[in-house]
Amino acid sequence: MGKIVSIHSFRGGTGKSNTTANLAAQTALVAGKRVGVVDTDIQSPGIHVLFGLDENSMGKTLNDYLYGKCAIREVAYNVGEHADESGGRSQLAGKNLWLIPSSIRGREISRVLREGYDVGRLNEGLQTLISDLELDYLFIDTHPGLNEETLLSIAISDALLIILRPDQQDFQGTAVTVDIARSLDVANLLLMVNKAVPNKYDYVHLKEQIEKAYHAPLTGILPLNFDLADNASKDIFSLAHPDHEWSRELRKVAAAILAVE
Amino acid sequence: MSDEIIRLKKAFMFQGLPEDVLAALAQKVNRRALTQGETLFNTGDEGDALYIIDEGWVKVTRQDEKGDELLLNRCGPGETIGEMSLLDQEPRSANVVALSDAHVMELHRDGFFELLDQRPDVAMGLIRSMSSRLRFSGMYFQKMGEWSRKIAEGDYSFMEQIQPLTGGDSNSDEEKASQMLSAFFLMVKGVKEREESLKRQVETLTLAIDEKKRRQEFEELTQTEFYTKLKIQAHELRQKRLDNKS
Numbered sequence: 001m002g003k004i005v006s007i008h009s010f011r012g013g014t015g016k017s018n019t020t021a022n023l024a025a026q027t028a029l030v031a032g033k034r035v036g037v038v039d040t041d042i043q044s045p046g047i048h049v050l051f052g053l054d055e056n057s058m059g060k061t062l063n064d065y066l067y068g069k070c071a072i073r074e075v076a077y078n079v080g081e082h083a084d085e086s087g088g089r090s091q092l093a094g095k096n097l098w099l100i101p102s103s104i105r106g107r108e109i110s111r112v113l114r115e116g117y118d119v120g121r122l123n124e125g126l127q128t129l130i131s132d133l134e135l136d137y138l139f140i141d142t143h144p145g146l147n148e149e150t151l152l153s154i155a156i157s158d159a160l161l162i163i164l165r166p167d168q169q170d171f172q173g174t175a176v177t178v179d180i181a182r183s184l185d186v187a188n189l190l191l192m193v194n195k196a197v198p199n200k201y202d203y204v205h206l207k208e209q210i211e212k213a214y215h216a217p218l219t220g221i222l223p224l225n226f227d228l229a230d231n232a233s234k235d236i237f238s239l240a241h242p243d244h245e246w247s248r249e250l251r252k253v254a255a256a257i258l259a260v261e
Numbered sequence: 262m263s264d265e266i267i268r269l270k271k272a273f274m275f276q277g278l279p280e281d282v283l284a285a286l287a288q289k290v291n292r293r294a295l296t297q298g299e300t301l302f303n304t305g306d307e308g309d310a311l312y313i314i315d316e317g318w319v320k321v322t323r324q325d326e327k328g329d330e331l332l333l334n335r336c337g338p339g340e341t342i343g344e345m346s347l348l349d350q351e352p353r354s355a356n357v358v359a360l361s362d363a364h365v366m367e368l369h370r371d372g373f374f375e376l377l378d379q380r381p382d383v384a385m386g387l388i389r390s391m392s393s394r395l396r397f398s399g400m401y402f403q404k405m406g407e408w409s410r411k412i413a414e415g416d417y418s419f420m421e422q423i424q425p426l427t428g429g430d431s432n433s434d435e436e437k438a439s440q441m442l443s444a445f446f447l448m449v450k451g452v453k454e455r456e457e458s459l460k461r462q463v464e465t466l467t468l469a470i471d472e473k474k475r476r477q478e479f480e481e482l483t484q485t486e487f488y489t490k491l492k493i494q495a496h497e498l499r500q501k502r503l504d505n506k507s
């Protein structure tokens with residue numbers, strides 16, 4: 001049975017989408033696993049851009065499934081079949097990697113905001129996806145904060161990766177998320193720091209502090225990376241720049257996820 | 262007058278020598294070409310010749326144990342280098358490297374002492390040039406002491422005032438010594454900056470959790486009907502998956 005790994009952060013803009021896409025790519029490419037990526041950030045989807053999808057190339061979306069317009073299998077976009085000729089993404093050609101995007105059409109987004117949707121159906125869809133595509137891993141990119149669909153994705157996860165920036169606000173917010181994950185019996189809790197300014201802090205000390213406060217392993221400290229920001233989410237950074245410190249740390253996080261029993 | 266004699270005439274050490282002496286001397290010197298960057302000799306080498314610079318420039322340097330170069334002097338046309346080893350029979354005390362393509366005239370020990378025997382005025386010229394080198398060394402070490410003291414006090418402002426050399430003789434010993442020492446002190450400044458950046462690195466970020474706020478937020482989130490249902494659902498789901506596995 002495939003594992004569900006949710007990537008979450010208390011506040012927005014911590015790098016969830018970039019991290020999720022890179023972890024999924026590493027898992028599919030390096031570890032040769034069958035991998036799915038779901039964008040459950042229905043209010044502000046974003047991860048599709050990293051896989052080179054735009055409004056024109058996007059077919060059916062998670063929204064269509066949630067409102068009963070299609071089966072979940074029809075939404076899965078085969079990244080390996082559509083890999084670019086060049087860039088980091090080209091390495092994904094022929095790999096078993098599927099993306100389940102959220103709609104980027106204004107009308108469909110506002111319907112979700114207005115009416116909500118049945119989270120039970122989301123759950124069913126994800127389970128179906130795992131068995132239909134015989135996934136080893138299903139990565140879920142979430143909306144920041146703790147709304148209902150995020151609580152659901154945490155609840156059904158085998159592992160939860162919480163991303164935080166090295167600052168007070170994220171430290172506080174992460175504490176609440178950790179409590180929720182424990183209350184929902186998530187078996188594996190992993191932490192990751194992103195946007196750490198190189199050489200600014202004593203990161204060994206920071207790691208000790210974080211692990212002591214949350215009783216969970218800090219699996220990587222990813223630096224603030226202007227090249228990544230510059231890339232404007234157009235490519236999978238760790239594939240395009242494997243020797244960058246950011247990519248090296250990301251692979252540590254990927255290894256920690258692969259080690260989850 | 263042969264080319265060789267004209268060249269020898271330009272050397273400060275041989276100034277005032279009559280032409281017949283220069284002609285005899287010309288038989289004893291070899292003209293050697295140096296390409297830019299070529300080493301004439303290194304610290305510790307045996308020294309059995311002195312050199313008179315005919316064209317171009319050389320630098321006189323020493324290396325500290327880390328391999329960083331300390332620039333001691335820069336010498337140009339007319340100046341003599343390497344005479345110390347001939348006089349005190351010790352190995353070379355510095356490295357000499359061509360700063361540009363250059364030509365030097367090499368005079369071996371025997372020829373040199375023969376000349377000194379015959380011409381006390383050459384000895385006088387040599388002593389004069391060594392005195393002026395000593396004066397320069399005095400200034401050099403005075404500057405070094407002055408700047409080291411400033412650095413010990415944390416004052417690096419003097420570095421901004423170091424002027425580039427204009428070349429020729431118009432530079433005073435002080436200007437010249439400042440220039441020579443600037444590279445060394447810039448390196449010292451670099452070391453200080455590296456140390457500071459290392460110090461910055463050990464800045465610690467101390468994070469605190471407001472436990473009251475944490476409990477409040479947790480309760481707000483979990484005391485809903487949705488959450489209670491979700492918890493049960495999640496439990497059932499995990500149970501089902503466990504059953505599937507076994």
Ligand SMILES: Nc1ncnc2c1ncn2[C@@H]1O[C@H](COP(=O)(O)OP(=O)(O)OP(=O)(O)O)[C@@H](O)[C@H]1O
Pocket residue numbers: 009011012013014015016017018019041044046143144194195196222223224225226228229230232233246
């Ligand atoms: N380590 C980093 N260094 C610099 N910029 C980064 C880094 N990680 C992510 N970013 C940038 O920060 C922005 C947010 O990243 P991303 O979309 O991955 O975060 P997110 O958590 O998914 O955001 P949201 O909460 O809006 O969904 C993007 O512009 C991205 O390029």
Ligand SMILES: [Mg+2]
Pocket residue numbers: 016017018041045046047141142
């Ligand atoms: Mg996002």
